[in-house]
Every structure is written in structure tokens, then in C-alpha cells.
Amino acid sequence: MPNNPPAQEEAKKVNLPKLxxxxxxxxxLGESTAAEVLKHMGPKxxxxxxxxxxxxxxxxxxxVEVVIANFMDEVRTQTGLGMGADNYIRNMLVTALGSDKANGLIDRILMGGNTTGLDTLKWMEARSIADIIRNEHPQIQAIVLAYLDADQSAEILAxxxxxxxxxxxxxxxxLDTVQPSALQELNDILEKQFSGNAGSQTKDIGGFKTAAEIVNNLDSSIANELMESIKEVDEDMGTQISDLMFVFENLKDxxxxxxxxxxxxxSSELLITALKGADEDLQExxxxxxxxxxxxLMRDDLEAKGPVKLSEVETAQREILAICRRMADAGDISLGGGGEAMV
Structure with missing residues (x-):
């Protein structure tokens, strides 16, 4: 007998990552519709x-049927669609991202704003950004790196x-806060207008946590070298950054x-590659x-995988850590500074 697709209730249990x-x-959805959806997303x-x-x-x-059915189930639970959609989108973005991060998206989606200034850099290759800011004052470089996502900043720093x-x-x-004049100076350097109005309030940017996230995304050899150098110059700063770093081995906690x-x-493939470089305790x-x-099955696949380049292992581990940090920011899991689980 031919295999029939599972019943819908059983099919909904198929373990597909949300991504x-x-x-x-x-x-x-098709090319044109998908393109319209992607226009409202950030570069990452x-x-x-x-x-x-x-x-x-x-x-x-x-x-495919399960994914579409699950999507439709979620859509039916949304009461904001079609009625007061602007308020619904605004509230959803603020709830999901916080008011600071949501403001830029709200401007672009609801007010037709364009992605300009510093936001434009998020769409560029790391090498191109490095070339743009290479000859700028180190403080300007620091503000740019603190503003961008940690993984992108790590690529630039390399x-x-x-x-x-x-x-x-x-x-x-x-860094702690940045004055509007500093942001305006960056706009002048980039020869573009900043996305939206810089406003009159200072902006929280940088700090030990941002530094730790950037170092987390560097290749291990560069990260270790950099942390040693920081501790030689300022041991207290190096310690505070180290305490906020969360590395792959900390997952065991x-x-x-x-x-x-x-x-x-x-995904299973990503996990197998990452676990090739993990100790036995974390694997267990x-x-x-x-x-x-x-x-x-995972043990068998791990054994059958054979030797893997260290660079591939580290890339896989960084991708998983990025997922972990995103989930932690959303409140789905708890990650403690220095590898300690939060309760």
C-alpha cells in the first residue's frame, strides 16, 4: 500500500524549526508575494x-500543508488584522522588540521611511564597512560597531x-550613551541622512554587554588574543567583559x-557540526x-560525520549561540552571565 500523508493533527507534530x-x-507564496514580505524585514x-x-x-x-495550516491558525487568532492595523503593528513591534528597536521599523512600515544612515550599513558586507570606517577616529568606529548587530560587528573587527x-x-x-550630535556626525560622514530624526534624547549604546557579544562572535583565536590584550591594559574591564560572555560550552549550564x-x-545538521567540537559532558x-x-540517531550521525574543519565547527557553534541569544532576548530561555543559568 502506498504511504498516505499523516492526518492533519499528527502532521502538526512534525518537528520543523520555525526558521x-x-x-x-x-x-x-510565490516570488512577488515573498518579496513584498521580505521588504518589511531587517537585513539579518x-x-x-x-x-x-x-x-x-x-x-x-x-x-507544506502543515506549515500553511499552522500559519492560518495563527492568523485567525490575530484580531488586529484589517481593523486598526497601524496600532496593531505598532503595539506588536514594541512588544516584540522594545520601543527603541521598534521605532525604526515603525517609521519604515507605517510612515514610509527609508533605510538610511547607520541602518544602511546593516545591509552591507563587513569588508565594505571596514573600508568605509577604517580611517575614521576610533571613537567613531566604536559607535558604529556598538550600533550594529554583534555578529556583523565581529566580522568588521576581524x-x-x-x-x-x-x-x-x-x-x-x-560607551554608555551617545549624544544626537555624535549620531549626526556619523550621518555627515556617511553623506546620508539618518533614518528618521536623531531627536533630542541621548541613546543607550555600547557597554560591557555589547563588547562581550561582539567578542563572542569572533573566531576563537582572535577573541582569545583580544581578551588577553584588554586584560593587560585594564584587568577590571577584561574581567567584566569575560563575565558577560556566553560561549558554546556554557550551554551545559x-x-x-x-x-x-x-x-x-x-537543525540536526548544524547541531552535529557544532557538537564535533564539544566536550563529552555537553554532548551528553x-x-x-x-x-x-x-x-x-544523533550519536550515529556524529560518529559518521568524520573529521570537520575547526572553522566549520566554530561557525556552527556561533550560529547556535546567536539563536540562543535571540531566544533569551525574547524570554524563551535563560542564559546567565559567566555561564550561570538564571532562575
Whole structure:
């Protein structure tokens, strides 16, 4: 007998990461509709979705049906669609991102604002940004890196000489707020208008946490070298940055519920590559939060994977850490500074 697609209730239990579900949904919408949706997303979301779409293989028809059915279920629960949509979108963005991050998106989506100034850099390649700010004052470089996402800032920093990295990272860690005039100066440097009005209020930017997130995204050799240099110049600053860093090995200190939530968001292939560089304790932590069958399959796949380049392992670990930080920011899991789980 031919295999029939699972019943809808059973199909809804198919364990597809949310990113893959979003990629399947966009591909099922068609090119023009998907393009309209992507216009309202930030550069990181577009990049992540684009990568996910390019990696989709052997998607079953019932999986497409499940994704669409689940999407429609969620849409039916939204009362803001069609009536007072502006307020609904505004409230949703503020709730999801916080008022500071939401303001730029609100301007672009609701008021037709354009992505200009510093926001434009988020769409550029790291090497191009490094070339643009290479000859600027280190304080300007620090503000740019503190403003951008940590993973992008880490890529930019990797193009700088060692001494410049040290100077810029210490400035990032020392930042607290930035005056509107400083942001306006950046706009003048970039020869573009800043997205929206700079306003009259100072902006929280930089600090030890931002510095720690940037260092987390550097290659381990560069990160270790940079942290040693920072501690040589200012031991207290280096210690405070280290205490806020969360590295892949710290996942063993996340509670079981958090690990299970992370596993739902990470693809098996990415996890296998990342675990190639993990110690036995962390591997067992992961296996212990899977079903017995899934753990056995993962062990077999890990053994069959064979040798993997260190750079590939570190890239996979950084991608998983980025997912963890995103989930932590959303309140889905708890990550403690210095590797301690928050309760």
C-alpha cells in the first residue's frame, strides 16, 4: 500500500524549526508575494531566511500543508488584522522588540521611511564597512560597531589590525550613551541622512554587554588574543567583559527545558557540526534532552560525520549561540552571565 500523508493533527507534530517553516511558507507564496514580505524585514532576518530557503531539500507536500495550516491558525487568532492595523503593528513591534528597536521599523512600515544612515550599513558586507570606517577616529568606529548587530560587528573587527581591535573594543566597552550630535556626525560622514530624526534624547549604546557579544562572535583565536590584550591594559574591564560572555560550552549550564527549546530551533545538521567540537559532558547534556531514539540517531550521525574543519565547527557553534541569544532576548530561555543559568 502506498504511504498516505499523516492526518492533519499528527502532521502538526512534525518537528520543523520555525526558521524552516518560515522559509517553506515564503517559497509557497510565490516570488512577488515573498518579496513584498521580505521588504518589511531587517537585513539579518532576510539573510537567515534566504539561507534557509536555499538549503531546503526534499520538502514533502504534507509538510507544506502543515506549515500553511499552522500559519492560518495563527492568523485567525490575530484580531488586529484589517481593523486598526497601524496600532496593531505598532503595539506588536514594541512588544516584540522594545520601543527603541521598534521605532525604526515603525517609521519604515507605517510612515514610509527609508533605510538610511547607520541602518544602511546593516545591509552591507563587513569588508565594505571596514573600508568605509577604517580611517575614521576610533571613537567613531566604536559607535558604529556598538550600533550594529554583534555578529556583523565581529566580522568588521576581524578586518582591523590587532592594535586597532584593542583600542576600538575598549571604547565599545566604555560607551554608555551617545549624544544626537555624535549620531549626526556619523550621518555627515556617511553623506546620508539618518533614518528618521536623531531627536533630542541621548541613546543607550555600547557597554560591557555589547563588547562581550561582539567578542563572542569572533573566531576563537582572535577573541582569545583580544581578551588577553584588554586584560593587560585594564584587568577590571577584561574581567567584566569575560563575565558577560556566553560561549558554546556554557550551554551545559542551561536547564533542561531551555536545552529542549533550543533543540527545537536548531537543525540536526548544524547541531552535529557544532557538537564535533564539544566536550563529552555537553554532548551528553544534549543527548539527555532528546528522545532515546533521536539520541541514538544523533550519536550515529556524529560518529559518521568524520573529521570537520575547526572553522566549520566554530561557525556552527556561533550560529547556535546567536539563536540562543535571540531566544533569551525574547524570554524563551535563560542564559546567565559567566555561564550561570538564571532562575
Amino acid at each position: 524552516d517553516q518560515a522559509a517553506i511558507l515564503l517559497m509557497s 532576518e532576510v539573510q537567515r531566511l534566504g539561507t534557509a530557503m536555499s538549503q531546503l531539500k526534499n520538502v514533502q507536500q504534507y509538510e 578586518y582591523f589590525p590587532e592594535k586597532v581591535r584593542l583600542d576600538v573594543m575598549m571604547r565599545v566597552a566604555s 542551561v536547564d533542561d527545558r531551555g536545552i529542549q527549546a533550543i533543540l527545537r530551533e536548531v 547534556k544534549v543527548f539527555g534532552n532528546m528522545s532515546k531514539r533521536a539520541a541514538e
